[in-house]
Amino acid sequence: MTGAMEYREKDGVGWLCFPEWEREQPWVRHAFSTRRGGVSEGPFSAMNLGFGRGDGEENVRENYRRFCRAAGFPEEGLVASAQDHHTVVRRVDRADAGAGIWRPKAWQGVDGLCTGEPGVTLVTYYADCVPLYFLDPVHRAVGLAHAGWRGTVAGMGAVMAARMAEEFSSRPEELYAAIGPSIGPCCYEVDRPVAEQFLAKREWDPEAFVTARADGKFLLDLWECNRRVLLSAGLLPEHISVGKVCTRCHSDLLFSHRAMGAARGSLTAMLCIREEGAL
Ligand SMILES: [Zn+2]
Numbered sequence: 443m444t445g446a447m448e449y450r451e452k453d454g455v456g457w458l459c460f461p462e463w464e465r466e467q468p469w470v471r472h473a474f475s476t477r478r479g480g481v482s483e484g485p486f487s488a489m490n491l492g493f494g495r496g497d498g499e500e501n502v503r504e505n506y507r508r509f510c511r512a513a514g515f516p517e518e519g520l521v522a523s524a525q526d527h528h529t530v531v532r533r534v535d536r537a538d539a540g541a542g543i544w545r546p547k548a549w550q551g552v553d554g555l556c557t558g559e560p561g562v563t564l565v566t567y568y569a570d571c572v573p574l575y576f577l578d579p580v581h582r583a584v585g586l587a588h589a590g591w592r593g594t595v596a597g598m599g600a601v602m603a604a605r606m607a608e609e610f611s612s613r614p615e616e617l618y619a620a621i622g623p624s625i626g627p628c629c630y631e632v633d634r635p636v637a638e639q640f641l642a643k644r645e646w647d648p649e650a651f652v653t654a655r656a657d658g659k660f661l662l663d664l665w666e667c668n669r670r671v672l673l674s675a676g677l678l679p680e681h682i683s684v685g686k687v688c689t690r691c692h693s694d695l696l697f698s699h700r701a702m703g704a705a706r707g708s709l710t711a712m713l714c715i716r717e718e719g720a721l
Contacts (some may be wrong), residue, residue, distance in 0.1 A: 444458055444687050444692075445623075445685050445686030445687040445688075446460070446683065446684060446685055446686050446687075447459060447460055447461075447474070447622075447623070447685040447686075447687050448460075448461045448464075449476075450473075450513075451478070451479075451512075452512040452513070453479070453508070453511070453512050454478065454479045454512075455478060455479030455480075455489065455508055455509055455511075455512035455513065456476040456477075456478035456479055456489075456695070457473040457474060457475055457476055457509070457512075457513050458473070458474040458476065458622075458623060458685070458687065459472060459473055459474070460472065460575075460620045460683050460685065462683060463575075463577075463618075463620060463683070467577060467579060467618070468716075469579065469582065469715060469716055470577055470584060470713065470714065470715055470716065471513075471514055471515060471563075471712075471713070471714050471716050472575055472620075472711075472712065472713045472714075473513045473515070473711070473712050474568075474573060474622045474623055474685075474709065474710075474711050474712075475489055475491055475509055475709045475710045475711075475712070476489060476695050476696055476709070477489050477694075477695060477696060477697060477707070477709075478695070479508055479509070479512065480501070480504075480505035480508060480509070481501050481504050481505060481508070482497050482498075482501045482502070482505060482707060485702065485705040485706050485707065486501070486706070486707040487707070488505075489505050489508075489509065489707070490502060490505060490697075490707025490708060491505055491506060491509065491565075491567070491707070491708055491709065491710040492567055492707055492708025492710075493542075495706070495707065495708060496705070497707065503543075503544075506520065506543055509710075509712075510563075513712070515563045515712055515714060516561050516563065516714070516717065518539055518540060518544070519536075519539045519540075519561045519562050519563045519714065520539070520540060520542075520543040520544070520563045520565050520712075521534045521538045521539060521540070521541050521542065521543075521547075521555060521557075521562055521563065521564060521565060522541060522542025522543055522547060522565045522566075522567075523542070523552050523553060523554070523555055523564075523565065523566045523567065523586075523588060524542065524547060524549055524550050524551060524552045525552070525553045525566065525567060525588045526550070526551045526553065527553065527590055527592040527593055528551055528553055528592075528593070528596070529553060529554070529593055529596050529597070529598045529601040530551050530552050530553060530554065531552070531553070531554035531555070531556060531585070531587065531601060531602055531605040532549060532552045532554070532555055532556075533555075533556050533557065533605075533609050534555055534556070534557050534559075534562060534564070535557060535558075535559045535562060536559055536561070536562060538562070539561075539562060542565070543565065553566075553587060553588045553589075553593055553598065554566075554585060554586065554587035554588070554598065554601065554602050554605070555585065555586050555587075556576070556583065556584065556585035556586075556602065556605060556606055556609060556610075557583065557584060557585075557714075557715070558581070558582060558583040558584075558609070558610055558715070559715065560714070560715040560716060560717045561714065561715070561716075561717040562714060562715070563712050563713070563714035564584065564585070564586040564711075564712065564713045564714065565586075565710050565711070565712055566586050566587070566588045566710065566711050567588065567708045567709070567710055568588070568622075568623070568624065568689070568697075568708065568709045568710065568711065569689065569697040569698060569699040569702075569706060569707075569708055569709060570590075570624055570625040570689050570690065570698050570699045570700055571588055571589060571590035571593070571624055571625075572588075572589045572590070572593075572594060572621060572622065572624040572664050572665070572668055573586070573587075573588065573589075573621075573622035573623070573624065573711035574586070574587040574588075574589055574598065574599050574602065574619060574620075574621060574622070574668060574672075575619065575620040575621075575622060575711065575713055576602055576603070576606060576617055576618070576619050577617070577618050577619075577713075578606060578610060578612040578616050578617050578618075579616070579618070580612070580613075580616045581610040581611055581612055581616070582715060583606060583609070583610035583612060583715075584713050584714065584715055585602045585605070585606050585713075586711055586712075586713045587599065587601075587602045589664070589668060591632065591636060591640075591662065591664065594664050594667050594668055594671070595639050595640055595643065595667075597671050597674075597675075598668075598671070599619065599668050599671040599672045599675060600671050600672070600674060600675035603617055603672070603675040603676070603677065604675070613676075614675055614676030614677050615676060615677070615678055615681075617677050617681065618677075618681045618682075618683075619672050619677055619681065619682050619683070620682070620683040620684075620685065621665050621668050621669060621682070621683065621684045621685055622685050622687070622711055623685055623687035623688070623689050623692075623696060623709075624664055624665070624687075624688075624689055625664070625688060625689050625690050625698065625699075625700055626663075626665065626686070626687070626688030626689075626690070626691065627651070627653075627661055627662070627663035627664075627665065627666070628688055628690075628691060629688055629690040629691060629700065630661060630662045630663070630664060630690075630700075631655075631659045631660070631661060631662075632659065632660050632661075632662050633659060633660070634658065634659075634660065636660075636662070637652050637654075637660035637662065640652050640662065640667065645674065646667065646670040646671065646674065647670065648667075650663075650666055650670070651663035651664075651666040651667040651670070665684050665685075665686065669682055669684060689701075689709075696709060697709050
């Protein structure tokens with residue numbers, strides 16, 4: 443039911459994780475939230491972690507407190523993105539702690555976050571788009587990026603790998619990446635103009651992730667496309683995990699824009715270097 447990811451639950455709060463990262467990368471903590479365990483109601487039920495969607499701010503804050511307590515993230519260290527479907531990556535540190543969650547953030551148009559600081563928890567938002575998790579166990583740095591179709595075709599995964607090289611001297615072959623829950627190849631129909639942008643990426647061998655249908659629409663596999671972007675950036679295939687969890691197929695567990703429309707909550711990906719794991 444949850445693809446190659448595993449479901450964890452504590453105190454009624456549920457989240458998804460990559461079991462190989464739990465096993466092999468104990469210096470980081472990572473999670474993808476689910477709808478379970480929050481206080482929000484109606485279309486936001488129950489674990490809505492998105493501000494400004496029509497849910498009460500106090501509900502969202504209480505959801506963050508419950509989620510962090512259950513999944514083990516230090517709540518004061520949360521730092522949120524400000525996504526607008528571009529590929530800007532921002533490096534954040536301890537001075538940014540709380541930004542976008544407990545206090546306003548000073549940035550706009552940030553779809554990717556990275557840090558080398560333990561206890562700083564990166565937070566990005568989803569309801570069908572693709573979460574890309576990055577870690578560099580050699581230089582002890584992490585990155586988290588939001589890639590919808592626009593970010594995917596713009597090579598967000600490669601942009602993050604390049605930025606981590608710049609900031610932390612991460613070599614591509616040292617990086618590990620994980621592709622989290624999003625709308626899957628089973629459900630992601632797109633029209634010709636979108637499909638053509640992907641088909642133009644000959645270097646990624648697009649026939650592997652764009653499928654034409656008889657009705658003139660196309661099915662797009664964002665997981666496979668992002669995997670190829672990461673390979674083109676020099677990541678090793680054995681360092682790339684693909685969660686294979688479709689948000690639309692599992693809209694009972696996960697918020698899905700295609701399944702629910704705009705009246706819905708938001709999921710988050712979270713990633714941090716554990717403080718007890720600091721070098
Ligand atoms: Zn599906």
